[in-house]
Structures are given as C-alpha cells and as structure tokens.
Amino acid sequence: MPEPVPFTDIQMDEAIVDRVAEVLHSGRYVKGPVVERFEDRFAAACGVDHAVAVDSGTAAILLALKGAGIGAGDEVFVPGHTFFATVSPVLSVGATPVFVDVDPETYGMDVAALSEALDAASDPAAILPVHLYGCMADVRRIRELAAEHDAAVIEDACQAHFATRDGFTAGTAGTAGAFSFYPTKNMTVAGDGGMLVTDDPDVARRARRHRNHGRDADGRHRVLGLNHRMSEVHAAVGLEQLDRIDDWNEGRATAARRYSARLADLDRVETPTEPPGAEHVYHLYVIRVPAADRDPLREHLGDAGIETGIHYPTPAYDHDPVVERLGERSLPATESVCRRIVSLPIHPRITDEEVDRVCTAVERYFEGAAA
Ligand SMILES: Cc1ncc(COP(=O)(O)O)c(C=O)c1O
CATH class of the missing domain: 3.90.1150.10 (Aspartate Aminotransferase, domain 1)
Incomplete structure (x- = not known):
C-alpha cells in the first residue's frame, strides 16, 4: 500500500497545549477573560471594532442575521453553490433564501446574476456572499449593489480567514462577517467555534445578547435567545492559532x-x-x-x-x-x-x-x- 497523502492535517503544538492547561487549572470555563482577549485580538487582526465569539460558524451567521434585523419574510440572496450552513440560518430566522448562480471560475456569487435577481426582487433585505474555498467573492461590486438596493451585506467568511480582495479583508466588507473554527478550517479552536465581526455597535450588542439567552448585562432577558457562547478552553486554542x-x-x-x-x-x-x-x-x-x-x-x-x-x-x-x-x-x-x-x-x-x-x-x- 502506498504511503497515504492525507487530505488535511490539523496544526497543534505544545504551546497550545500549555495554554489549554492554564485554563483548565484556572477553573473558569465560560464568560471569562480568555474569550474577551480572543475577541479583541481577532477584531484587531481583521481591522474591525467588534468581534463576538460564538460556538460555531453557523451561529455566527445566525447572530449576524439577527443582529442586522433580518427576520420573517425578508429576502436574503445566497449563492447556489455553498455548504448548507450558509442557508440554514436564513431559513431559521424565517427569511427566504434567493439563490444566485456562481461564477464557475472563482465559485463566488456571479455579480451579474445577483444584479438581475436584485432588480427582480420586491424588497431585498440582505446579500450573503460566501468566500468559498478561501477566495473572496467580488465584494466591491456586491457592496455597490447592496447600496443601490438598501440591503445589508453579511459575509460567510467561514472558509476564508484573512483572505483579501480589492483592499477588503474577508468578513469586513459589509454589515457583519462570520467565521468558523471547525477543526479542518484554516484556523481552529480544537472543536466547534465561530466569530462574528462588525463595525456596527448595535449589531455587536444584539449578537452578544442573542448568544447569551437573549440577556443584557443588567440580567434582563430582552429577546428570545439561546446559548451560543464559546468556552474559555476553545478561546485559548484560538488565541494561539491566531498567532500562526x-x-x-x-x-x-x-x-x-x-x-x-x-x-x-x-x-x-x-x-x-x-x-x-x-x-x-x-x-x-x-x-x-x-x-x-x-x-x-x-x-x-x-x-x-x-x-x-x-x-x-x-x-x-x-x-x-x-x-x-x-x-x-x-x-x-x-x-x-x-x-x-x-x-x-x-x-x-x-x-x-x-x-x-x-x-x-x-x-x-x-x-x-x-x-
Ligand atoms: C461556507 C461555510 N459556511 C458555514 C459553515 C458553518 O460553520 P460551522 O461548521 O462552524 O458551523 C461552514 C463550515 O463548516 C462553511 O464551510
């Protein structure tokens, strides 16, 4: 049998193990300083004001939609070719996905097809481009189309950590961006995890509320929310991975x-x-x-x-x-x-x-x- 060529190889080292051990010994596993540090460092690395750590990339997309006020009856434009987790949060908030064909060369949303679909729509609420395989979709054109139609842009950057195009870093070209730290991604938290990034303080505040039972800092539950928090252990791995x-x-x-x-x-x-x-x-x-x-x-x-x-x-x-x-x-x-x-x-x-x-x-x- 020939020597195997594995499809992927997950990067871990002793420094990461040491960081995890520190958290395990600290006895603080959720809502602690390591998650906050990971958020601050990730936001700075992306060049945005806010990063909200969550428990998956899917949750990051879901909370970005909720944070941008997308809900029942809204039309959200998504590419036909993507992982299903781009679409499931759209369906989950009660919005309608409008599928747009892709550019077969780059696999991103075909912007000519997007323009036609937006013109045909009654009231487009959001465009959700996916930076598939690590190549950013044409966000410069997508931003222009979104501005013409007064729609939000929510980027699925789950496969594109720190990719760039036309001066934009993945996840930062629109209202909010979503990243996944699933084990095979370009960087991981050694388990499931995700990050929402945004420059909009209201989107960040609503996302933080939604990830923590719909609750604000004063302890009142203001909206119906579930638990989408990232653990301190996962954030410790994420911090180290960010350095590499x-x-x-x-x-x-x-x-x-x-x-x-x-x-x-x-x-x-x-x-x-x-x-x-x-x-x-x-x-x-x-x-x-x-x-x-x-x-x-x-x-x-x-x-x-x-x-x-x-x-x-x-x-x-x-x-x-x-x-x-x-x-x-x-x-x-x-x-x-x-x-x-x-x-x-x-x-x-x-x-x-x-x-x-x-x-x-x-x-x-x-x-x-x-x-
Ligand atoms: C394009 C895309 N969107 C969304 C997701 C969802 O991320 P997660 O598996 O962390 O929920 C993934 C990763 O699996 C993905 O590749």
Missing part, C-alpha cells in the same frame, strides 16, 4: 502555486483562478475535470493512497429543507460545478513531494484515460 495563521495561509498558498504550475499543461484539468486583486487563502484546493472523469479520477487517486473530497456534490437549494419550503429550482453554473469539482489534499505542512505525488497521479490518470 499568516504562516499557515502562506504554506497553503505555496502548495497551491505548486499544484497549479504542475497541472497547468493538462487539458482536462482546470485549476483554481485567483481574481486580480485577490489573495486566496486556499482553505481547499479545488480543480474541475470533465464530469465523466470525476469519480474514476478519485478512485485512481484513492488507489494511490491520496485522499480527495467533493465540496459540495449537491447545490445548496437541492436539500430537503429548501425544497420543502420553496420547491425545486435549477442554476446551470452551480450544477455544472457540483458535477465537476474535486478537492485535492492541502494544508500548511503538505510537502513538495506530496504535492508532486498527487500531480503525478492526476497526470497518469489522464494519460490512461486518453489511451
């Missing part, structure tokens, strides 16, 4: 550049596009191949010990909670992408040899397929 994220993102980008250079000559492989003015942080390295080759290629790579994934095989609008509520729909670029994408192994510590092995295996597959 720039190096890790650079490690991912270096591996991505090597992949793209090696795969450039293969006619049937399309490598990721970095739009001008964008710094991609390669949460995932996703290629497109002919739909008929996708499964056999994955099998061929699997036989060579190379793990791959598909993010995601099903359009976000094709899942039951959407179909039951809104019926069926079809977006051509989203559906083509879902049939053709393959995610190759990437993480900060992947070696040149491992990238080369993956590329050689992809080349061999297509040589064999051509024969």
Whole structure:
C-alpha cells in the first residue's frame, strides 16, 4: 500500500497545549477573560471594532442575521453553490433564501446574476456572499449593489480567514462577517467555534445578547435567545492559532502555486483562478475535470493512497429543507460545478513531494484515460 497523502492535517503544538492547561487549572470555563482577549485580538487582526465569539460558524451567521434585523419574510440572496450552513440560518430566522448562480471560475456569487435577481426582487433585505474555498467573492461590486438596493451585506467568511480582495479583508466588507473554527478550517479552536465581526455597535450588542439567552448585562432577558457562547478552553486554542495563521495561509498558498504550475499543461484539468486583486487563502484546493472523469479520477487517486473530497456534490437549494419550503429550482453554473469539482489534499505542512505525488497521479490518470 502506498504511503497515504492525507487530505488535511490539523496544526497543534505544545504551546497550545500549555495554554489549554492554564485554563483548565484556572477553573473558569465560560464568560471569562480568555474569550474577551480572543475577541479583541481577532477584531484587531481583521481591522474591525467588534468581534463576538460564538460556538460555531453557523451561529455566527445566525447572530449576524439577527443582529442586522433580518427576520420573517425578508429576502436574503445566497449563492447556489455553498455548504448548507450558509442557508440554514436564513431559513431559521424565517427569511427566504434567493439563490444566485456562481461564477464557475472563482465559485463566488456571479455579480451579474445577483444584479438581475436584485432588480427582480420586491424588497431585498440582505446579500450573503460566501468566500468559498478561501477566495473572496467580488465584494466591491456586491457592496455597490447592496447600496443601490438598501440591503445589508453579511459575509460567510467561514472558509476564508484573512483572505483579501480589492483592499477588503474577508468578513469586513459589509454589515457583519462570520467565521468558523471547525477543526479542518484554516484556523481552529480544537472543536466547534465561530466569530462574528462588525463595525456596527448595535449589531455587536444584539449578537452578544442573542448568544447569551437573549440577556443584557443588567440580567434582563430582552429577546428570545439561546446559548451560543464559546468556552474559555476553545478561546485559548484560538488565541494561539491566531498567532500562526499568516504562516499557515502562506504554506497553503505555496502548495497551491505548486499544484497549479504542475497541472497547468493538462487539458482536462482546470485549476483554481485567483481574481486580480485577490489573495486566496486556499482553505481547499479545488480543480474541475470533465464530469465523466470525476469519480474514476478519485478512485485512481484513492488507489494511490491520496485522499480527495467533493465540496459540495449537491447545490445548496437541492436539500430537503429548501425544497420543502420553496420547491425545486435549477442554476446551470452551480450544477455544472457540483458535477465537476474535486478537492485535492492541502494544508500548511503538505510537502513538495506530496504535492508532486498527487500531480503525478492526476497526470497518469489522464494519460490512461486518453489511451
Ligand atoms: C461556507 C461555510 N459556511 C458555514 C459553515 C458553518 O460553520 P460551522 O461548521 O462552524 O458551523 C461552514 C463550515 O463548516 C462553511 O464551510
């Protein structure tokens, strides 16, 4: 059996373990100083006024929507191609997701399609772009469209910690941004966790209230809220990871550049596009191949010990909670992408040899397929 090439590798070290031990010995596990420090440091790193730590990226999106006052009957514009957790908070607040096709090159919301959908809408409340795979959507154009339609922009930056485009840092271009610290993300809290960032003090105040049983500092429960707090233990891991994220993102980008250079000559492989003015942080390295080759290629790579994934095989609008509520729909670029994408192994510590092995295996597959 060949040496495996793992899909991802989670970065932990002794300094992180020591930080966690300190918190464990402190006896203070929630609503403490470590969460506050993590919030302050994350806000400063993003260049925003407020960061609110929560228990998942999904909760960050949910509280951003609630914080921006999005609720029943509001229309929220989301991309057709994304993880379902972009859409479930929209449905949960009673708003209606309006699905917009994606740009098949960058996987972000297609801004021409978004413009048309906004013109056709009666009263758009929010646009929820997703910076999928670590590449920011065209937030400059999305902000302009949002301003024309008086809509909020809530960014799903769950896969794009510290990506940039046209001078904007992921999560900071609109009303609020949401990050995930799920274990495989570019940075993690060693469990579930998330962060909402915003410059708007009212959005931050409402999000803090919603994450803590709808309660204000005076102890009164002012709205119906659940518990979405982050623990001190998770925040301790997050603080340490924040110190290392720039190096890790650079490690991912270096591996991505090597992949793209090696795969450039293969006619049937399309490598990721970095739009001008964008710094991609390669949460995932996703290629497109002919739909008929996708499964056999994955099998061929699997036989060579190379793990791959598909993010995601099903359009976000094709899942039951959407179909039951809104019926069926079809977006051509989203559906083509879902049939053709393959995610190759990437993480900060992947070696040149491992990238080369993956590329050689992809080349061999297509040589064999051509024969
Ligand atoms: C694009 C996107 N949105 C939302 C989420 C939800 O984040 P979490 O799993 O932390 O709830 C994720 C991650 O899983 C994601 O990749």
